[in-house]
Amino acid sequence: MRRIGQVRWELAIVVWAVALGMFFPILWMLLCSFKTEIAAVATPPALFFHPTLENYHAVLERADYLAFARNSVLVSLGSTLLALALAIPAAYSMAFFPTRRTRDILLWMLSTRMLPAVGVLVPIYLLWRDLGLLDTVFGLILIDSISVLPIVVWMLFSFFREVPAVILEASRMDGATQIEELVHVLLPLCTPGIAATALLSIILCWNEAFWSLNLTTVKAATLTTFTASFSSPEGLFWAKLSAASTLSIAPILIFGWMSQRQMVRGLSFGAVK
Amino acid sequence: MSRIWKAIGLLAGVVLLAWILYHPGRRPELTVATVNNADMILMQQLSSEFEKQSGVKLNWVVLGENILRQRLTIDISTGSNTFDVITIGSYEAPLWGERGWLVPLDDLGADYGYDDIFDVVRQGLSYRGRMYAAPFYGESAFTYYRKDLFRKAGLEMPVQPSYEQIRQFAQKLHDPEHNVYGICLRGEPGWGQNIAYISTLVHAFGGRWMDSDLKPQLNSRAWAEAVGFYVDLLSKYGPPGAITDGYNENRALFANGNCAMWVDATSAAGYLLDPSQSRVATTTDFAKAPIANVSNGPGWVWSWGLAIPASSKRADIAKQFIKWATSRQYIATVGERFGWLRIPPGSRKSTYEIPAYLQAAPFAPLVREAILSADYTKGSRSLVPFVEVQYVGIPEFQAIGAEVGQEISAALAGRATVQQALALSQAEAERSLKGRSVQ
Numbered sequence: 001m002r003r004i005g006q007v008r009w010e011l012a013i014v015v016w017a018v019a020l021g022m023f024f025p026i027l028w029m030l031l032c033s034f035k036t037e038i039a040a041v042a043t044p045p046a047l048f049f050h051p052t053l054e055n056y057h058a059v060l061e062r063a064d065y066l067a068f069a070r071n072s073v074l075v076s077l078g079s080t081l082l083a084l085a086l087a088i089p090a091a092y093s094m095a096f097f098p099t100r101r102t103r104d105i106l107l108w109m110l111s112t113r114m115l116p117a118v119g120v121l122v123p124i125y126l127l128w129r130d131l132g133l134l135d136t137v138f139g140l141i142l143i144d145s146i147s148v149l150p151i152v153v154w155m156l157f158s159f160f161r162e163v164p165a166v167i168l169e170a171s172r173m174d175g176a177t178q179i180e181e182l183v184h185v186l187l188p189l190c191t192p193g194i195a196a197t198a199l200l201s202i203i204l205c206w207n208e209a210f211w212s213l214n215l216t217t218v219k220a221a222t223l224t225t226f227t228a229s230f231s232s233p234e235g236l237f238w239a240k241l242s243a244a245s246t247l248s249i250a251p252i253l254i255f256g257w258m259s260q261r262q263m264v265r266g267l268s269f270g271a272v273k
Numbered sequence: 274m275s276r277i278w279k280a281i282g283l284l285a286g287v288v289l290l291a292w293i294l295y296h297p298g299r300r301p302e303l304t305v306a307t308v309n310n311a312d313m314i315l316m317q318q319l320s321s322e323f324e325k326q327s328g329v330k331l332n333w334v335v336l337g338e339n340i341l342r343q344r345l346t347i348d349i350s351t352g353s354n355t356f357d358v359i360t361i362g363s364y365e366a367p368l369w370g371e372r373g374w375l376v377p378l379d380d381l382g383a384d385y386g387y388d389d390i391f392d393v394v395r396q397g398l399s400y401r402g403r404m405y406a407a408p409f410y411g412e413s414a415f416t417y418y419r420k421d422l423f424r425k426a427g428l429e430m431p432v433q434p435s436y437e438q439i440r441q442f443a444q445k446l447h448d449p450e451h452n453v454y455g456i457c458l459r460g461e462p463g464w465g466q467n468i469a470y471i472s473t474l475v476h477a478f479g480g481r482w483m484d485s486d487l488k489p490q491l492n493s494r495a496w497a498e499a500v501g502f503y504v505d506l507l508s509k510y511g512p513p514g515a516i517t518d519g520y521n522e523n524r525a526l527f528a529n530g531n532c533a534m535w536v537d538a539t540s541a542a543g544y545l546l547d548p549s550q551s552r553v554a555t556t557t558d559f560a561k562a563p564i565a566n567v568s569n570g571p572g573w574v575w576s577w578g579l580a581i582p583a584s585s586k587r588a589d590i591a592k593q594f595i596k597w598a599t600s601r602q603y604i605a606t607v608g609e610r611f612g613w614l615r616i617p618p619g620s621r622k623s624t625y626e627i628p629a630y631l632q633a634a635p636f637a638p639l640v641r642e643a644i645l646s647a648d649y650t651k652g653s654r655s656l657v658p659f660v661e662v663q664y665v666g667i668p669e670f671q672a673i674g675a676e677v678g679q680e681i682s683a684a685l686a687g688r689a690t691v692q693q694a695l696a697l698s699q700a701e702a703e704r705s706l707k708g709r710s711v712q
Contacts, residue, residue: 037550038528038529038550038552041525041529042529062314062317062318062335063333063335073289121347122347122351125347125351125353126351129351129353134353134355135355213336213340213344214343214344214347217304217306217332217334217355217356218304218332218333218334221334225336228336228337228340229309229334229335229336229337230309231309231337232308232309232310232337232338232521236521236524236525236550237309
């Protein structure tokens, strides 16, 4: 008994150390955002300092934070909804009516994630320009949903596969059409899984920087663009950049914290339980 | 209870929707892309005055230099009508002007004072005599040093030191135990980072990037001497981890009192003399950029300018804005409102005749002299048919500079010898310029 207690105690220390290690950059960013620019780059770094709100003041004065935040909210929700709308039928078909090529298609979808985005930047840019989608929220929703689609399909596919096919068969016996079977049986059964997928997708779209930096300017720019605008080749900017980053991650951090239970449940227990 | 929650949820939803759908009324708009440098941020702050005068609404896109450059290059080369005013440097202005991507800025009016712009700065932003970007501020390079440390060690900095003297001073002042390093120089790889400095060093040693037929000269003796000197100096008397220090890091190190000397862009001077941002505001002094075998100045001149993409549909309003932001009046407004150390320097001759500025900025005459001494066609000893200063004005230079910057950084880190680094650099430059000739 004592041995188990001891192991648990040691394990707790390891877990705490790892968690602190992972959290440290965020903590450091938070601390830096309350320092003056000089204090933020001082060597050796100062742990104790007079906190100041001047960076937040400067950041909020220079840029319209709410406009960027609004776009981030719109883009991450919109992309997630669009990705789910496309991925649910796809995953349903692949999970319950697999063909010889299903596995290959899934792997091919995943392989598109390995393509560096910059490789298709110019073609996408030209397409978006000609379609009038540059600097539009819809244009960004479109590209973000395409980029999260493989992950969303994969996650839904693995959740759907855990649903015993007999349940669906039973509903079919009762006369349900395919749409009804999907909407009234499968989706309610997989709510935790779909919720976890949606949450992950929202977080990924919120953090997406490459496309929002390259395809937006003013009207559709998101918080990642807002953050990037505070890095500088000249002069001290760490404290202001930290303040901008803190403001950018705050909504998603709070959102993640509030939904962590759903997320952990969805990710660890499978779809049906 | 649950009804209350539902009501709160509904209300929150309605508020969110209203916030998402809310769009304020529209006026004529101008989209301005700029870098996040202190001078540009001041311009953004002051721009509400222009908005009031003209009734135009300005939309600002502020980005770091590298992201901005990538963004603008894609945008302008695809002719997308995204920006109305862009911030570019003297590297891009002539190259983009040559391709017809920019609107010429020769017609800003007689009251604009074209003659007041430094010739060398104007030339840098022009192609075949037509100006494609209006200078916002300009810079050259000189030597920053700590007069208190020099006095304590009984040393005296000459008006124009030689690199041999710099080496001796660095050796004597190097005191890593007290976090003071003999010399700080750019080590971070990049054509706008270590390469900018190294180009001027090579010029000082009598070398150049390429001959008049665009044949790379990186395997010449001057390059070996210059890069050998740089690696030796910086690894012996520089701060630890110098390969990650670019302009910004060195500026912070110097401001923090960690460098005895620093050779870099003149634009840091105002900042280093500002006690609210620098610990060495009263102990910093300036000398000309060092010389070695050749004595025609550092050959460093850079300016940030404002330009209009040819695809902009509001070029007329954009011109008004550029005229406002690069005028004498603008410089005076910044000086009066924010202090003379914060004006955008190095663009106009008249700036260096403002008594209040000369009083606040004791380094100003030295900056003027350094800018005037730069010659675009004479980076080093020999005349070249293209621009060669701290960069070379050909489109391939970005790629060549990036590659050579990496090789030299490897030599500085001790992963390669100087000979190896330069041999690889020469091969890379030859590959990039194969089949290329001067037009």
